[in-house]
Amino acid sequence: xxxxxxxxxxxxxxxxxxxxxxxxxxxxxxxxxxxxxxxxxxxxxxxxxxxxxxxxxxxxxxxxxxxxxxxxxxxxxxxxxxxxxxxxxxxxxxxxxxxxxxxxxxxxxxxxxxxxxxxxxxxxxxxxxxxxxxxxxxxxxxxxxxxxxxxxxxxxxxxxxxxxxxxxxxxxxxxxxxxxxxxxxxxxxxxxxxxxxxxxxxxxxxxxxxxxxxxxxxxxxxxxxxxxxxxxxxxxxxxxxxxxxxxxxxxxxxxxxxxxxxxxxxxxxxxxxxxxxxxxxxxxxxxxxxxxxxxxxxxxxxxxxxxxxxxxxxxxxxxxxxxxxxxxxxxxxxxxxxxxxxxxxxxxxxxxxxxxxxxxxxxxxxxxxxxxxxx
Amino acid sequence: xxxxxxxxxxxxxxxxxxxxxxxxxxxxxxxxxxxxxxxxxxxxxxxxxxxxxxxxxxxxxxxxxxxxxxxxxxxxxxxxxxxxxxxxxxxxxxxxxxxxxxxxxxxxxxxxxxxxxxxxxxxxxxxxxxxxxxxxxxxxxxxxxxxxxxxxxxxxxxxxxxxxxxxxxxxxxxxxxxxxxxxxxxxxxxxxxxxxxxxxxxxxxxxxxxxxxxxxxxxxxxxxxxxxxxxxxxxxxxxxxxxxxxxxxxxxxxxxxxxxxxxxxxxxxxxxxxxxxxxxxxxxxxxxxxxxxxxxxxxxxxxxxxxxxxxxxxxxxxxxxxxxxxxxxxxxxxxxxxxxxxxxxxxxxxxxxxxxxxxxxxxxxxxxxxxxxxxxxxxxxxxxxxxxxxxxxxxxxxxxxxxxxxxxxxxxxxxxxxxxxxxxxxxxxxxxxxxxxxxxxxxxxxxxxxxxxxxxxxxxxxxxxxxxxxxxxxxxxxxxxxxxxxxxxxxxxxxxxxxxxxxxxxxxxxxxxxxxxxxxxxxxxxxxxxxxxxxxxxxxxxxxxxxxxxxxxxxxxxxxxxxxxxxxxxxxxxxxxxxxxxxxxxxxxxxxxxxxxxxxxxx
Numbered sequence: 001x002x003x004x005x006x007x008x009x010x011x012x013x014x015x016x017x018x019x020x021x022x023x024x025x026x027x028x029x030x031x032x033x034x035x036x037x038x039x040x041x042x043x044x045x046x047x048x049x050x051x052x053x054x055x056x057x058x059x060x061x062x063x064x065x066x067x068x069x070x071x072x073x074x075x076x077x078x079x080x081x082x083x084x085x086x087x088x089x090x091x092x093x094x095x096x097x098x099x100x101x102x103x104x105x106x107x108x109x110x111x112x113x114x115x116x117x118x119x120x121x122x123x124x125x126x127x128x129x130x131x132x133x134x135x136x137x138x139x140x141x142x143x144x145x146x147x148x149x150x151x152x153x154x155x156x157x158x159x160x161x162x163x164x165x166x167x168x169x170x171x172x173x174x175x176x177x178x179x180x181x182x183x184x185x186x187x188x189x190x191x192x193x194x195x196x197x198x199x200x201x202x203x204x205x206x207x208x209x210x211x212x213x214x215x216x217x218x219x220x221x222x223x224x225x226x227x228x229x230x231x232x233x234x235x236x237x238x239x240x241x242x243x244x245x246x247x248x249x250x251x252x253x254x255x256x257x258x259x260x261x262x263x264x265x266x267x268x269x270x271x272x273x274x275x276x277x278x279x280x281x282x283x284x285x286x287x288x289x290x291x292x293x294x295x296x297x298x299x300x301x302x303x304x305x306x307x308x309x310x311x312x313x314x315x316x317x318x319x320x321x322x323x324x325x326x327x328x329x330x331x332x333x334x335x336x337x338x339x340x341x342x343x344x345x346x347x348x349x350x351x352x353x354x355x356x357x358x359x360x361x362x363x364x365x366x367x368x369x370x371x372x373x374x375x
Numbered sequence: 376x377x378x379x380x381x382x383x384x385x386x387x388x389x390x391x392x393x394x395x396x397x398x399x400x401x402x403x404x405x406x407x408x409x410x411x412x413x414x415x416x417x418x419x420x421x422x423x424x425x426x427x428x429x430x431x432x433x434x435x436x437x438x439x440x441x442x443x444x445x446x447x448x449x450x451x452x453x454x455x456x457x458x459x460x461x462x463x464x465x466x467x468x469x470x471x472x473x474x475x476x477x478x479x480x481x482x483x484x485x486x487x488x489x490x491x492x493x494x495x496x497x498x499x500x501x502x503x504x505x506x507x508x509x510x511x512x513x514x515x516x517x518x519x520x521x522x523x524x525x526x527x528x529x530x531x532x533x534x535x536x537x538x539x540x541x542x543x544x545x546x547x548x549x550x551x552x553x554x555x556x557x558x559x560x561x562x563x564x565x566x567x568x569x570x571x572x573x574x575x576x577x578x579x580x581x582x583x584x585x586x587x588x589x590x591x592x593x594x595x596x597x598x599x600x601x602x603x604x605x606x607x608x609x610x611x612x613x614x615x616x617x618x619x620x621x622x623x624x625x626x627x628x629x630x631x632x633x634x635x636x637x638x639x640x641x642x643x644x645x646x647x648x649x650x651x652x653x654x655x656x657x658x659x660x661x662x663x664x665x666x667x668x669x670x671x672x673x674x675x676x677x678x679x680x681x682x683x684x685x686x687x688x689x690x691x692x693x694x695x696x697x698x699x700x701x702x703x704x705x706x707x708x709x710x711x712x713x714x715x716x717x718x719x720x721x722x723x724x725x726x727x728x729x730x731x732x733x734x735x736x737x738x739x740x741x742x743x744x745x746x747x748x749x750x751x752x753x754x755x756x757x758x759x760x761x762x763x764x765x766x767x768x769x770x771x772x773x774x775x776x777x778x779x780x781x782x783x784x785x786x787x788x789x790x791x792x793x794x795x796x797x798x799x800x801x802x803x804x805x806x807x808x809x810x811x812x813x814x815x816x817x818x819x820x821x822x823x824x825x826x827x828x829x830x831x832x833x834x835x836x837x838x839x840x841x842x843x844x845x846x847x848x849x850x851x852x853x854x855x856x857x858x859x860x861x862x863x864x865x866x867x868x869x870x871x872x873x874x875x876x877x878x879x880x881x882x883x884x885x886x887x888x889x890x891x892x893x894x895x896x897x898x899x900x901x902x903x904x905x906x907x908x909x910x911x912x913x914x915x916x917x918x919x920x921x922x923x924x925x926x927x928x929x930x931x932x933x934x935x936x937x938x939x940x941x942x943x944x945x946x947x948x949x950x951x952x953x954x955x956x957x958x959x960x961x962x963x964x965x966x967x968x969x970x971x972x973x974x975x976x977x978x
Contacts, residue, residue, distance in 0.1 A: 085910075205648045302680075304853060315444040321440055
């Protein structure tokens with residue numbers, strides 16, 4: 001009788017503490033974001049692109065005669081136009097790009113509006129989110145180190161990694177100077193929700209894995225699944241916000257002064273344009289779809305090695321397939337049949353519902369070959 | 376464009392055509408055209424191959440896959456048992472479900488119908504599109520539309536450079552940027568991103584490869600099962616396998632010839648924490664040789680996730696358990712049975728059940744020929760007491776192994792010639808031995824013996840070995856399916872991340888001297904990149920066509936004018952037909968109501 005290889009209890013304990021600390025910090029970040037949204041409503045909602053239109057003219061005027069300058073006109077869907085001006089100074093090779101929006105659809109100024117206090121709260125929230133993400137990453141790494149394996153062997157670990165992937169994706173977007181701070185509150189909320197479920201319902205002690213999981217495919221198949229989950233979640237948030245903003249626009253057109261479900265109009269006005277949300281959700285889904293395909297194929301290869309058959313219609317396989325088909329439907333509808341807007345958004349929501357069921361539903365309610373280590 | 380049909384010198388691809396052909400969506404028809412059965416058949420074929428019906432079929436496919444994940448399926452692991460158990464619990468609906476093939480969803484008529492229709496639809500869509508795409512590759516990019524400033528993305532400026540030189544420079548620059556460019560009629564037409572359509576076609580074609588791999592596997596694969604106790608070996612033939620499921624092209628006589636022996640088995644389990652008893656390691660140490668050549672004997676290990684490949688078969692480790700070594704002596708003290716008997720695990724802690732059949736017992740105490748049978752439990756870690764729980768193991772590892780046996784005598788039925796389950800005792804002609812007025816029963820620790828009542832002799836629990844069960848699987852078509860999968864991903868990447876776009880450049884000598892340079896781009900609206908690309912190209916082009924001094928004003932006024940033009944004439948209908956009937960190139964600029972008017976006023 002041999003003992004299984006050991007678990008480092010100190011590291012495992014540290015991991016738990018780090019995850020809890022991350023949750024506390026995320027909660028603080030959530031409050032900061034709420035303050036940002038609250039204070040932001042007091043400032044006047046400025047329309048960013050109007051200012052930009054002014055600065056655009058200045059750029060044009062200050063350009064040297066030697067400079068090469070091009071203005072490209074882009075017709076918008078709503079009949080308005082956007083211009084993109086590119087200036088290259090001769091001999092230096094540097095190019096300056098300025099883009100201005102016409103009277104088409106305008107992105108809101110963000111959660112803080114023009115209020116300085118709100119902006120400060122937003123910055124604090126982002127800093128807290130970064131701190132939370134660092135603690136979170138520490139929790140995941142120590143969990144893995146405590147058992148010397150990849151830290152996604154059961155549903156608790158998977159959920160932690162998945163919440164981290166989502167937060168990290170948001171922070172990377174922020175770091176690349178994309179205008180996504182409005183995503184902060186929903187991302188932190190979704191992260192907290194996932195971690196909350198993980199620590200309360202799904203928790204299991206840090207242990208070694210059953211032999212079925214002793215495979216390099218654990219690192220490949222499961223990590224891509226985590227990434228896909230995080231990205232699908234983000235696209236889901238964008239889709240929901242698109243639906244909200246779209247109804248808000250419709251309500252505004254109809255002369256109503258509040259957002260859908262009695263929400264404040266000022267919140268919706270500060271968010272990006274509906275078409276921005278729509279494009280964002282499409283881009284994320286289109287980006288992730290090949291990776292999701294890869295995840296399924298990697299899973300099939302692993303299944304071939306572990307069970308002798310690469311596809312057995314195990315419930316998890318089946319629901320991955322259903323999710324894949326649902327997202328394929330969405331992409332086809334978007335790309336070929338030209339469905340945009342609400343109809344496509346409902347398809348995207350249905351596809352994400354399939355993904356959610358595949359994760360929580362299949363793991364908890366259906367027994368199949370993907371049942372490992374309790375849950 | 377219907378009102379321009381009188382034109383004879385119209386460019387080959389007017390702007391509407393240019394825009395439409397960038398999208399590769401199939402054209403949809405509304406109703407049957409033509410008469411009779413043929414018209415209807417053609418209409419139905421068009422419907423089937425339309426994107427809308429394909430989408431509906433795709434949606435149906437995902438819906439149809441759902442029941443199979445919620446109802447036990449015959450084809451899943453231990454499917455037969457699970458289906459039977461489910462049927463017993465739902466006696467009323469079970470026959471209906473059986474009729475609807477709900478226990479066999481993925482090979483049911485209706486599921487097959489959906490995916491076959493889907494693949495027919497796919498073929499009907501992909502094959503014409505492939506030919507169409509070949510046609511596109513063999514022809515030049517569509518010629519520039521008449522009015523470039525009406526394209527969704529455009530740029531305009533004036534230069535003193537010669538028009539032909541500007542066009543030639545644009546042609547060169549576009550080629551350098553990897554466009555397929557074509558210079559004719561005083562304009563450059565260029566297109567890039569053909570890999571998008573290549574990827575799209577590749578993805579859909581590779582789905583057929585996947586389907587082919589699936590089909591080949593289901594026609595030419597076979598799986599056998601074999602359970603071996605440590606020290607046992609077998610030759611891979613139909614007589615020595617425990618069970619075998621063949622298919623049309625891989626039957627009993629096609630089995631890959633090899634010999635396999637289980638030398639030893641290692642198992643490790645979690646010993647503490649809330650996952651106590653969870654398996655941590657299973658390793659089967661084996662030796663084998665392929666074909667009939669015993670001299671090529673090789674040693675290897677088989678683990679979960681690490682099957683052993685012998686010839687065209689793979690051997691998977693799928694189960695393990697304990698086999699107590701039991702010896703039986705008759706009343707005279709002769710050993711009538713000795714062997715390791717595999718007991719089958721009943722729970723996660725390997726509480727195992729099994730039977731011992733002593734068919735060569737010989738003469739019983741009463742002088743008649745008789746046989747002995749034992750049924751019982753093997754507990755790798757037995758509790759101190761069975762009270763309240765019965766014989767249940769506490770842990771899957773062998774910390775305190777015990778054997779619990781009931782003894783029977785009589786006729787085992789093994790001489791009847793009928794095949795028997797080796798794990799079950801047919802007690803129809805057996806009577807349980809009685810000891811002190813109770814059914815004879817013993818709880819044996821390792822090495823202990825049990826003297827049977829009524830002079831039947833004794834039983835000894837001599838030791839135990841482990842056994843492992845293997846799945847011997849021959850599955851061709853994996854490589855095809857894998858290739859299909861990899862190509863599908865490559866195709867997806869191409870079709871989702873590459874943009875197909877067109878750029879046109881036209882430099883026209885103005886009547887009042889100087890040259891007007893017009894650039895336009897066309898792409899799918901999901902991305903704003905085309906504007907960036909056009910701007911980069913324009914900046915590069917200004918090396919050869921520097922903007923005139925007064926260009927600032929012209930550009931500024933153009934900016935104001937363009938929206939007005941596109942709003943005023945929003946629709947695609949052209950009203951400026953008459954001006955155009957003459958020479959197709961030169962009057963272009965002056966035919967535009969917006970731009971030249973402004974420029975004239977500046978001059």
